[in-house]
Amino acid sequence: MKKWFQGGIPWILPGLLLSQHGYGQFTLGAQLRTRTELRDGQGAPKLQGTSPAFFTSQRTRLMAGLNTYRLKLGLTVQDIRVWGQDASTINRTTTPDNNGFMLHEAWAEVLLTDTVTKDRRLALKIGRQELVYDDSRLLGNLDWLQQGRRHDALLVKYETAVWTAHAGLAFNQNKEYAAGTVYNPVPPGNYPANTNGGGAYKSLEFVYVSRKFRQSNLSFLLLADQFPKFHIDSTVTPAQKKWEASVHNRYTTGLYYTGQYNNLSWTAAAYYQGGTNSSAQDVSGSLLTGYLQYGFNRRVSAGAGADFTSPDFDPLYGTPHKFWGYMDYFYVASAFGNKGLQDYYLRGKWKPGSRFTAGADVHEFFSAAAIAGNGKRLGTEVDITATYTLTSMIAFEAGYSHFWSTPSLALIKQVNNASGNNNWAYVTVNIHPEWLINK
Template identity: 20%
Template sequence: MCKRGLLWLAVGALLLGGPVNLVFADPPVADKVIDKPTNVKPVPRGMPDLIPYWNFDPPKSPLFDLKNFTVNGDMRVRPEIRTNSNFGVTQSLPGQPTTGRVGGANDWYVQQWVRIGLNYALSPDVDFFAQPQWAKNWGAADNTINNGAGCSAGGSICSNDAFNNGQADSLFLRQAFIMIRNIGIQGLSLKAGRQLIVMGDHRLFGHFDWANTGFSHDGVTFQYQQPTWELWGGWLKPMDQEFNGFGQQSTSFGVMPQGAPTSTASKAGADSDLFFTRLAFKPMAGLAIEPLWVWQRNGAAQANAASPINGVLAAHANGQSRHTAGMRVALRKSIFDGSAEGYYQFGSMDIGQSGQRAHINAYAFAAEGGVTLPIPWAPRIGLEFNMASGDGDAGNCTSANPAGCGGTANTFENLYPTNHIVMGYADIMAWRNMVAYSASLQFIPFDYAANHFEFRYWNFRRQTAGDCWYRAAQNCYYAPTATNTANHLADEIDFIYTLFFKNNKVAWQLGASYMFAGGFLDNQAGAGNQPVNQTWAYTQLHINF
C-alpha cells in the first residue's frame, strides 16, 4: 500500500512539476545569443503558425488577398462509337490462346469531365494549386433504386454512393501541389504533391488527356532553369502496397499495375517507386537535345503463376527494377521540322515464385519529320517511323516454367505515355513489340488560326511473332500463338477536323478512323473465316477558361 502511494505521488509530481518548471525557467534574453534556449514551445503542426487553429470561430486570415487568387477550368463532352472492336475475331487472352470467328462487338458511349483549377500565389515565388476533376461516362451514375448489398431493408434508395453503381469514384484530385521557386538558388524550383509529368512528344511521359481521367503522379520534382538549358528530376510514387492500385485509372483503357497489396512484413520494400532525371538544352536556335534516365522499381513479388510473365502481362508489372536511358533530339528550321528519340532498357524482373529473374534487354526508336509548304493553307507533309522491341519467348514464359523465358525480358516498357496522339488515333497500338510506318497531310484552310485538318495513314506490324499485339493502354490485345507467325497487324486511316471559335475559348472536333485487318488477323480467324474491318469515330466539344 505504501509503495502504491509513493508511485501515485511520483506521477503527480511529474504532472505538476512540468508546468511549474516552465513558469520559473529563465526566459530567453532578446539581446543575448543563447545556444540552447530552454523555454521554446513546441510547434505541434511542425509548420509556420501564421494562421492558428481555432477553438470555435473559423479564422479570418489577414494573409489572403483576392488579387492573388486565380481560377481556371475545362469541360469536355465526347461521344464515341466503335464497330467490330475485335475485328470479328476471337481475342486470345494471356495464357489462353484461341482462334475463331465471333460477333461484331460494337460499342457506343459518351464520356464527360469537368475540371476546376484553383491557384493562390502566396508570393511571386510560392504557389498553391489544386485541380479537382469530376469524370464519368453518361449512364454510369445510376440514380435508380438499388436493392443490392448495403441497402436497408424495405427497398429504400441507397443513400451511400458507394453502393450506387459507381457514383463514389466520380470526383478526385487530378493535381494538388505546392510550388516554390528560387529555393536557395536562383532558378531552382520545387514542386511537391500530385502533378503532371510531360516530356517531349509524350512517348514515355504524357498527361494522357484523351482518357477520361488521364495520368497524374504523386511525388516531389525539382527543376533548375537557365537561359539555354534546364535540369529536371524527381521521385514519384506510382503505387503504395498498403493500398490497392492507382488512385488514377483510365476509364477507357484500365491502365493498372499488376498484383494486389502485399500482406508481408516488408511492405515498404514492396512499394513502387520511380526516379528520373532529364536534361534539356538548346545549343542553337531551333535545336533541342534532351537526354533522359528513368529508374522504375516495383518491389512486390510477381505472384501470377498461370499467365505468361515476360512481356505478356500489362505494363508496370511487379517484381522489376527497370532502367531507361536515352535521348530525344528535335529540330525546327525554316520549312523543315523533325524529331527523333531512342531508349535502351536494362535491369531485371521476376519470372517465377522461387527467386528466378530475367535480365531486361529492350529498346525503342522513333523518328518523324515534315515539310510545311509556304503556300496558302500551309500544308505540311510528314513521314514517321516507330519501332519497339518484343520478346520471342513471351508466349512460353510463365512463373511455373521460367526456363521458357530464355533468361531475358525483351519487351519494351512504354512507361506513362499519351499513346493516342503518337500511335494512331484509334488506340490499337502501344510502343511495345511493334514496327509502324506513317504518312500524313495537315493543312489550315479558310482562316489561319481557326481550324485544322489532318489525314494520316498507318501500317502496324509486330516486331517479333512470339510476343503480344499491345493496345494503346499497353495491355495484351492478342496473345501470341505457335501457329500464327504473321506480323502484319492492320492498316489505319485517320481523319481529324478541329474548329476553334468564341475567341478560341471553345473547340469542336470531329474524328474518324478506319482499320483494315492484316495478315495476323486473317490467320487468327482460321481457315474458312475472314476478319472484318474496324471503324472508330467521335465528336467532342471542349471549353476552357
C-alpha cells in the same frame, strides 16, 4: 459571367488570401468535355457479327491556381463518367465503383532562389501533379483519356534560359501502415496503372536534362521504376499473388532531339530499357523513332515517320494515342503479345484559317518479332480529324478512323473470328473557360 466573379464569394476569398500575403495572381478555371463515340472495333479487332457500341463520356473539371511571391499552388478536381452510368437516385456511398469524382492535381511549387535572380531558377514542386516531358512519348499527362494521368511525386527543378534539369521522386503506399512497406500495385477495379497494362510502380526516380540551341533542342532522360516482388500462394483456392517488400528494378534511358530549319522540322529519339519488369521478367528493349515534316505554306504541311519498339520495351507513362494510331490498338491498357511494333506513317495537316484545322494520318503496322505461322504485317489504319474553334473557350472536334486488320493482329490480340474491317468515330465538345484575378 465575369460580373459574377467580381461580385460573388469566389472573388472575396482569393482577395482576402492575397491581401494577407502580398500581391499575386489567382486563376479559376473549369472544363466540361463530352466525347460521343461509335466503337466498332476500337482497341482490338471486333468479333464477326457484333454490334457497335455507342455512348457519351464526360469530363468535368474545376481548377484553381495561385501565383504569388516565391510560391505557386495548383488544384484540379474532376468527375469522369458515362452519361446514364448512375441512376438519378443512386446511393453513391454504397456504390464506390460508380464514383468518378477524384483529385487530379494538388501541388505546391516553392521558389528556392531569390526572385531578383533572372538568369536561373531553382524550385521545389511537391504533391499530386502531371509529368510531361518532350513529346509525351514516355512521360505525359495522357490528356486524351478523360481521367488523364497524374503522379504523387516530389520534383526539384533547375532552369536557365538554355538549360533545364529536373529530378523527380515518387514512393507509393496503399495506406498508413504501422510497420513495413508492402505495396499492392493492383488498384481497385483492376484498372491498368501504366501505358502497357501493368500494375502501378511502388517507387519511381528520374533525371531529365535539356539543352536549347539556336534552332534545336536536345534532352536526356534516365528513369528507374520499381515494382514489388511477389510469390504465388497455392494454399488458397484459387491461388493468389502475395506481394513482398522487396522490389524488381527497371531502368529506361535515352536521348530526344528536335529541330527546325526554314520550312523543315524533325524529331528523333532513341531509348534503351533494361532490368526487371513488374512480371519478374528480365528485359532488354529499345525504342527508335524519327519524323520529318515540311511546311509548304502557312496552310499545308506534311510529314513522314517511322517508329520501332522491340518486344521487351514498355513506353512507360506516356501518351500512346498521340503516336500509334487513334484507334489505340498498341500500348494502350493491354499488351499485344510482346511482339514489339514497327509503325511507318504519313501525316498531313490543313489549316485554311485561324479557327479550322483538319488532318489525316496513314499508318502501316508490323510486329517487330516473328509470329508463328503468320506474317509480321498487322494492318493499316487511316485517321481523319477536324477541329473548329468557336471562341478561345469553346471548341469542337470530330474524327473517323478505319483499321484493316490481319490474321496476325487477331492472333496476338487473342481475338477469334475477328473482322478485318474496324471503325471508330467520335465528336467532342470542349468548353474550357478561365479567369485571371490580379490583386
